[in-house]
Amino acid sequence: MSEPLWIAVCHRDDVIPDGGACVFYEGIQIAVFRIAARDEWYAVQNRCPHWNEQVLWRGMTGERDGEPKVACPMHKRTFSLRTGAAFAGDTPDLLTFPVRVVADGRVFVGVPSAEVVARERTAATHAPCGRAE
Ligand code: FES
Secondary structure, eight states: OOOOEEEEEEEGGGSOTTOEEEEEETTEEEEEEEETTTTEEEEEESEETTTTEEOGGGSEEEEETTEEEEEOTTTOOEEETTTOOBSSTTSOOOOEEOEEEOTTSEEEEEEOOHHHHHHHHHHHTSOOTTOOO
């Protein structure tokens, strides 16, 4: 896998402890999370794969067996922030993105290849899974 393109998305003080922020990049939305107690940062697709809603940045963060997680604010499906794995078996996993915070406090997200970005952009415009039409 090639090195991601690192983009500056915000300053660490722009994200409240244990909160999230939403970043737009090349037509996709990325949710960035700051886990204060662990001094860790995570980034995942903002689109919850349950109903295809762009809401994860507003989700509640926490831990499950030591694994940092986010709960979707819509129906509380939970996902690992580290791996993107869904904790409910019938929900697709999330894309994850590496995060770096540099000495001056700027937060960078590593965005993957153009193909991955295009795939997420396409998925965001398709009918959601698990939702009655
Ligand atoms: S839209 Fe996220 S859990 Fe339903």
